[in-house]
Amino acid sequence: MSGLIKFLKESWPQIQMALGGLCLALFVAGSASKRAIAIALNTMREELRKKILYFLILFAIIFIGVSGAVSKVQPGREGEAVAQTGLFVVGLFGMLVAVFSATTVLFSEIRGRTIFILFSHPVWSFHIILGKFLGVVAIVFISVALMGVGLVVYFALTPWFGLVGIIIPAVVLIFFQLVMLTGMCILGSTFLSRITNILLSMVLFFVGSGHSFFRDVIEMMKVPVMKYYVKAFLAILPNFEKFSVRGKVFYEDFSLDATYMLSAIGDSVFRAAVMVGLGILFFRLKEVGTERWE
Amino acid sequence: MDGNVVVRTYDLTKVYRTFWGKTYVRALNKVNLEVYEGEIFALLGPNGSGKTTTMKLLLGIMFPTDGRVEVFGKSPRDVTIKKDVGFMPEESYLYRFLNADETLNFYGNLMGLDRKTRRKRIDEVLETVGLTEVRKRRTREYSKGMARRIGMAQVLLKDPKLVVLDEPTIGLDPMGAREIKDVTLKLKERGKTVILSSHLLADVQDICDRIAILHRGDLIKTDSVENLLTIEDTWEIVAKNLKDETRRRVREVIQEGGGDLQRIGHPRESLESLFLKTIKEKEVEK
Numbered sequence: 192m193s194g195l196i197k198f199l200k201e202s203w204p205q206i207q208m209a210l211g212g213l214c215l216a217l218f219v220a221g222s223a224s225k226r227a228i229a230i231a232l233n234t235m236r237e238e239l240r241k242k243i244l245y246f247l248i249l250f251a252i253i254f255i256g257v258s259g260a261v262s263k264v265q266p267g268r269e270g271e272a273v274a275q276t277g278l279f280v281v282g283l284f285g286m287l288v289a290v291f292s293a294t295t296v297l298f299s300e301i302r303g304r305t306i307f308i309l310f311s312h313p314v315w316s317f318h319i320i321l322g323k324f325l326g327v328v329a330i331v332f333i334s335v336a337l338m339g340v341g342l343v344v345y346f347a348l349t350p351w352f353g354l355v356g357i358i359i360p361a362v363v364l365i366f367f368q369l370v371m372l373t374g375m376c377i378l379g380s381t382f383l384s385r386i387t388n389i390l391l392s393m394v395l396f397f398v399g400s401g402h403s404f405f406r407d408v409i410e411m412m413k414v415p416v417m418k419y420y421v422k423a424f425l426a427i428l429p430n431f432e433k434f435s436v437r438g439k440v441f442y443e444d445f446s447l448d449a450t451y452m453l454s455a456i457g458d459s460v461f462r463a464a465v466m467v468g469l470g471i472l473f474f475r476l477k478e479v480g481t482e483r484w485e
Numbered sequence: 486m487d488g489n490v491v492v493r494t495y496d497l498t499k500v501y502r503t504f505w506g507k508t509y510v511r512a513l514n515k516v517n518l519e520v521y522e523g524e525i526f527a528l529l530g531p532n533g534s535g536k537t538t539t540m541k542l543l544l545g546i547m548f549p550t551d552g553r554v555e556v557f558g559k560s561p562r563d564v565t566i567k568k569d570v571g572f573m574p575e576e577s578y579l580y581r582f583l584n585a586d587e588t589l590n591f592y593g594n595l596m597g598l599d600r601k602t603r604r605k606r607i608d609e610v611l612e613t614v615g616l617t618e619v620r621k622r623r624t625r626e627y628s629k630g631m632a633r634r635i636g637m638a639q640v641l642l643k644d645p646k647l648v649v650l651d652e653p654t655i656g657l658d659p660m661g662a663r664e665i666k667d668v669t670l671k672l673k674e675r676g677k678t679v680i681l682s683s684h685l686l687a688d689v690q691d692i693c694d695r696i697a698i699l700h701r702g703d704l705i706k707t708d709s710v711e712n713l714l715t716i717e718d719t720w721e722i723v724a725k726n727l728k729d730e731t732r733r734r735v736r737e738v739i740q741e742g743g744g745d746l747q748r749i750g751h752p753r754e755s756l757e758s759l760f761l762k763t764i765k766e767k768e769v770e771k
Contacts, residue, residue: 226595229595230595233583233591303578310546314564314567
């Protein structure tokens, strides 16, 4: 038994990659459905016509305003300071886009009662939830890509161009962090009210971003039962911290190698798939026609 | 009634409960209905009688508390039947960020229509509902009547065997209402089954074959319009160009035969018919 545990621990990155690959294949297979794609494109169009651009404009203003000031705070490491701030802003605004879009898409379909007509068509709950998830992921991708491109262009115009090689993989990780967050919000939207979903998702995101802090807390705990519960909670809660590497890559001796990247991406895709799967199940059991649920 | 049964309910009951499971309204109470192929069937009743609940149950949007529904012999939760069912809800719930073209394109995609068929059918149905001119305008800018037409257009685009219309003429002007009624009659001519709910009695009388009257969740009466509205002990004679003398003799004959003459006079046109005729004449003048 201990041998098996040891093997699992040692092979964990490879297991995460394999699980992620399997779930990615499931997503791709599910996306082959024309109906899921139609819903995803409609979701994307709705979000693009609503608010995403405002977030990006806001991001640009804040970034331009803050980056110059930050570079003066750390003489000698100006480039790293600006890159860290940029990645922080990409993560923050990406998180806002993911949370507000993912908690809205299903809610607005139900509140606007467009779901009634949707249900009169040959669509399964699977098409609706997967379509909504993919639509929001596309929005998150567009916004993170635009912000990432903005950052790269900014650095290309400065003497700190060499940092681009770190910025790009860091932005990729942020995107996959947000894929996981999107899955969590979509799952929440199948059984929670919108406000509760927003608040809970944000709380879980911040708690999940402090995984190592909570692991330290567990070590200090005296009561074994509490230790057990917190450990179980941390095992279920997505480790968002793994995807936020801006502090480690610039100020610690940490390299973003392929194994780390792929295992993190695998973990993200696997957890997102599990959460979307649960969302499909919950949504199938829900009665959308009653006012109470809305 | 002969014919294939398209929709059948067995002791259909729907109870709305509070979060804590306490009953707060019994929306439907052991309702047994049969709707036959090719007929226009109306659910009549005041607000809160259970019309919309019945429709949501037979679309699989809600689940029965007790009893069951069959649509084409299957559960309405069975997605395979949905390709044969079209639904226009009470309010035309539209994606406000899309225009008419995009809305219909989206529904066409959900039906699995290929691009060429989709384009052709969208052009046809927009023409039928008279929205070709405004097809590129966002639906949030549409009037209530236009929104209803888009609702009807997505039903027509699907070309289903069963059409469910929730209050189809509500909020429309008399001409819009007439158009919707004409489209409904055309659907019947093409062999479609139509279930509609309404509390506009004249509309129902105009186009429906059979009626179910609901009251506070109970099914009170179901029969054909003919049977329900015919007054068995009264007779009506309609004649043109009667002279005064002839009318006097008719009156005498009826009285001699022991009949109780209620009225002899000129028949009246319905207000709807008068309105439509006047508008049409005005348009011809222009």
